[in-house]
Amino acid sequence: MPNLEVGPSTASFSLGRLEVRPRERVLQHGSTMITTEPLVMQLLVGLSRRAGSLVTRRDLFDLCWGATPVGDDSLNRAIAMLRRALQKAGADEVRIETIPGTGYVLRLAASPVATNADAVSAEQVQQAIRAGHDSWRLGLPA
Numbered sequence: 001m002p003n004l005e006v007g008p009s010t011a012s013f014s015l016g017r018l019e020v021r022p023r024e025r026v027l028q029h030g031s032t033m034i035t036t037e038p039l040v041m042q043l044l045v046g047l048s049r050r051a052g053s054l055v056t057r058r059d060l061f062d063l064c065w066g067a068t069p070v071g072d073d074s075l076n077r078a079i080a081m082l083r084r085a086l087q088k089a090g091a092d093e094v095r096i097e098t099i100p101g102t103g104y105v106l107r108l109a110a111s112p113v114a115t116n117a118d119a120v121s122a123e124q125v126q127q128a129i130r131a132g133h134d135s136w137r138l139g140l141p142a
Contacts, residue, residue, distance in 0.1 A: 010045055016108050018091040020044060027089040034089045039064055040082045047096065047106035056103040079104065 010022040019028040025041045027034045036044070046063045047055055060075055079096060086094050093109040 013048065015048055015051070015106075016091065016093040018086075018089060018094055020048070027085060027091065029089045029091045032088075032090050034085050036085050037081065039078050040085055043078055043082050044085075044106075047104060051106045051108065054099055054103050054105055058103075060103065 012019065012021045012023075014020065017029055020026075020041075021028070022041050022045050025036045025038060027036060027044075042064050043060065046060060057072075057075060061070065064078065065074070079098075083096055086096070095107045095109060097105045097107050099105060
C-alpha cells in the first residue's frame with residue numbers, strides 16, 4: 001500500500017485554488033477558511049496524495065482507523081463530512097467521486113475560464129513555448 005499517512009511533517013499544499021494546511025486542519029479557498037476534524041483532514045490528505053487514482057476503501061480504513069474494526073458507515077460518514085467541508089469552503093473544483101463497492105477518487109475539475117486579469121496572450125504562450133524549446137535544445141535545466 002502506498003504511503004497515505006498524515007503526520008506532523010505533512011506540508012501545506014494546494015488543490016486547484018483550495019489551500020490545504022494539514023497541521024492546522026484548515027481548508028482555505030479565497031477568503032473562506034474552514035477548520036476540519038482530524039479524520040476529515042486525514043482522508044483529504046490520503047486522497048490528494050493519489051489524486052486522479054482510485055484509493056480503495058481498505059486503504060482508507062487502514063489510514064484512518066488502523067487495526068480498529070469499524071463498519072462501512074464510519075467511512076461513509078467521514079467521506080460525507082469531507083464533501084461538506086469542501087462545499088462550505090467553496091472548493092467546487094475538488095470532487096470526491098465514489099467508485100461503488102471499491103473506493104474513492106479525488107478529482108480536480110477543469111479550471112474555470114480565465115478572467116481578463118488571468119488571461120495570457122497568445123504571444124506570451126508562444127514565447128514560453130519557444131523558451132522551453134530553446135532550453136531543451138541547449139540542454140539547459142530551465
